[in-house]
Amino acid sequence: MEKVFDALVDAYLVDKVGISENFLSLALSKNLRENLVQLFKDKKLQKAKTGLGQEANINDRVRSDKIFWLDRTHENQHENAFFDIMDTFVLFLNQTCYTGITGYEFHYALYEKGSFYQKHFDQFRSNSSRQYTMIFYLNENWIPGDGGELCIYKDEVPENISPSNGKCIFFKSSELEHEVLLSHKPRMSITGWLRID
Ligand code: OGA
Ligand code: MN
Numbered sequence: 001m002e003k004v005f006d007a008l009v010d011a012y013l014v015d016k017v018g019i020s021e022n023f024l025s026l027a028l029s030k031n032l033r034e035n036l037v038q039l040f041k042d043k044k045l046q047k048a049k050t051g052l053g054q055e056a057n058i059n060d061r062v063r064s065d066k067i068f069w070l071d072r073t074h075e076n077q078h079e080n081a082f083f084d085i086m087d088t089f090v091l092f093l094n095q096t097c098y099t100g101i102t103g104y105e106f107h108y109a110l111y112e113k114g115s116f117y118q119k120h121f122d123q124f125r126s127n128s129s130r131q132y133t134m135i136f137y138l139n140e141n142w143i144p145g146d147g148g149e150l151c152i153y154k155d156e157v158p159e160n161i162s163p164s165n166g167k168c169i170f171f172k173s174s175e176l177e178h179e180v181l182l183s184h185k186p187r188m189s190i191t192g193w194l195r196i197d
Contacts, residue, residue: 001085005092012170017152019161023168024085024136031078033138036108036188039068045110052124063117065180067107070190082106082190090194093132099194101131106192111148115187117180119153122173122193130173130193137163138188148183152176163187 004023012018024032039045045066049056070079086104093099111117122133135150142148142164149160150169154176161169171178173193180187 001088002092005089008168008170009093009097016154016171016176017159017161018168018170020168020170022166024082024166026166028078028081028085029136029138029166032082032108032136032190033140033188035076035078036068036110036138039108040066040110044068045108048109050120052127055126061118062120063180064115065109065111065117067109069105069107070192093194099131100196101194102197103195104192105195106134106190109189109191111180111183111187113183113185115180116182119151119177119179121177128174129195129197131196132194133169133171133173134192134194135169136190137165137167138190139163140165146183146185146187147181148185148187149181150178151181152178163189 004020008018008020008023011020045068047058048063048065048067050059050062051057070082072080072083086106090101090104094101123130142162144162148163150163151158151160152171160181
């Protein structure tokens with residue numbers, strides 16, 4: 001994995017956004033997608049909130065995705081394989097860039113047809129624990145007309161990134177404002193944050 005990690009971090013250092021086309025293997029991506037589809041069928045996904053702790057609330061005009069937090073206690077082999085990769089990546093990052101990451105959090109996200117997430121920063125104003133954002137897309141055969149692009153603003157200049165299968169996005173949570181454009185079909189991902197607590 002080290003080459004893949006290196007390429008992702010290099011791209012981040014050059015462009016403020018690291019993009020890796022095949023961070024997750026196709027097999028793991030498929031297994032995680034199947035987990036997410038099953039969670040949806042079992043009605044385990046919850047409307048995502050905005051804000052933190054007591055302040056958190058559902059705001060359909062800001063975001064309309066549904067989420068489920070990954071956790072090692074689920075003892076799901078594919079979630080655990082994902083966490084193993086993240087553990088290795090955090091070690092790599094801390095050793096090569098002295099980032100001092102102490103933990104992470106990741107959730108599955110499903111954007112049903114017609115869903116979006118308006119322009120925002122990922123780091124909360126009241127809590128700066130979230131340091132780096134990572135997003136993993138699980139969508140096979142995504143084409144431009146499907147919408148659902150991640151739009152990232154660098155110095156107000158928008159850049160659209162398609163949520164295609166296996167792709168990983170990496171950027172600093174306090175630095176880049178971004179949004180998820182209207183999706184015209186179900187859009188699946190894992191999103192999370194590397195934290196310092
Ligand atoms: C988020 C987010 C982007 C994406 O969940 O905070 O910005 O492309 N997601 O799913
Ligand atoms: Mn975000």
